[in-house]
Amino acid sequence: MRLVDAFEQVSLSFSSNKFKTLMSSLGIIIGVIAIVVMLSVGEGLQEGVGKAFGGMSLDVITVFPGGSNFEAGKFVYQKPAEFDEKDVHALENTVGVKTVSPRTGSGMSAMFRDEERSVSITAVTATKEPELSDSIDKGRFLMESDRSSIVIGSDIANKMFKMPLNPGMRISIKNKNNDMGKEFTIVGILKEKEMTSAFGGNSNMEIFTTHQALKDLLDVRNYSYSQILVIVEDQNQIETTSQKVDDSLRRLHKDEAYTVFMMKSILEGIGQVLTMVKYALGGIGAIALIVGGIGIVNVMMLTVTERVKEIGVMKAVGATKENIQMIFMLESGLLGLVSGLIGITTGAGISILISTLGSIPIAVTWTSLAIGLLFGVITTTVAGVYPANKAARLDPVEALRAE
């Protein structure tokens, strides 16, 4: 029997049984829709989170004082470490470390004309912040010798005060704790950063200056760094390097608390959870599909029963077991293909609708569509095996006798 002829017979049986065909494929259609929507939601979540954290550099280890120390399950209080030039040196001499840039953050109030605003100032080592110096929009970046210069984020420049700020303008910054105040000249404005993350703070709202300038404002005896950014040479070795960073610091701060933190490990954790969520959602779709598949088995069995006499006639006029098997397998496979196509189209439509109406990030990918279609076809084909074999094995004499 030629394949085209098998196709013709199957299509004739579909068209003569339109309602039954539709009803039997409904389960599969719903299953495929579920798979596509679930995978799209999962994919969208992953993409959304990926975007939110995408701005993070994965080659950075952040070290900061304090943090919780658990020893043998018990919380042990330790004095927070105070980081200074010695630590920077030690870290610079640690294997695997590329650059070390210490930062100190502090809350201040900024005054421009008659407006006063609370701001956060970050002191940096001008020579060690290539990322910042590369993102200057207007003016220039800081120099180590600057003692009264600042570089400001785009939101500070454009949104904080009534009048937009430009390089060359002066604002005064005051430490509210000791009333120390000083006039600063804006030397540069940073480019607007598209994404700011939950962890990094909003760098568009940051004011950067030199350590020397902040020291003058704080007027404290032991100026210490509130954060040290360590950039590693090889991102893939970051776990090892982070261990070495910890070892270097432990020598200098034996009983003090500090935290060595990698964005990468957080991202990996989030990634794992999201993958799990995605597959769990897909799994719900798969269950829908299995239920649909059982429906197909039912309907195909019914079809075989309905057509017992017909199968008898086919055998009497020369159809082999294989012919009958092929016709029924093709029928269920084709049912799966058509249902799958309807399912992925509807699924994609629903996904896009949800994402538009609910402003939930949903990404319909070719992979999700292919998975949906594949599962639809596989389910119906598998579901068709038993009924097709039953049909093929019918005894022609018995079958012809059926009413």
Next chain:
Amino acid sequence: MRTILAMEEVSKSYTLGKLNVPVLHNINLAINEGEFAAIMGPSGSGKSTLMNLIGCLDRPTAGKIMIGDMDTSILPDMELSRIRGKKIGFVFQTFNLISRLTALKNVELPMVYQDISGAQRVKRASELLGMLGLGDRMNHKPAELSGGQRQRVAIARALANEPEILLADEPTGNLDSKTGQEIMQIFNNLHNEGRTILMVTHDQALAQNCDRIIRLKDGRIEDGKYG
């Protein structure tokens, strides 16, 4: 004359639960090419079983059935299907047409399983239907045809692959006597063209048309001589 079908010591029994029900006992029968034979006998005498065995729809419990030079009692299923398709043409009492297919498609069906191309099938099927006077009813479905027309479609289907033996199981049993006679006329014509026909019938008058009447009783051939 060539012997087209030979049955040697053929027996057939069914098992009903634990019970063994014998249907045919030691049947010996030879049918020659071009013969028109009637099989008669009361119901339950094994006529249908005999037809099923000859038509390769069933296998004997014992004995040999030779169609041409092949012993069909030992052939695998695949080969039996092939013989049913190529060497046997069935005409049933209840027509057994496929209701969702048109007359033409019904006649094409046996050719489909022999891998004959679509164009050739249509040509052959329309020739046969034309010959049987259904040239204008080819695209009608069985439900739109009268009983006699349906049986003619079934005869056309039986002839589709130029079978060596035509097996007719009470072909006029579901028809009124006038239509029945028309159908019998068709069989007579086919016989005159030289076809080999085996026909189960209850009708003594119809049987008189045949070269030979084989009478079955209780699963044995009572009388099989040439009339």
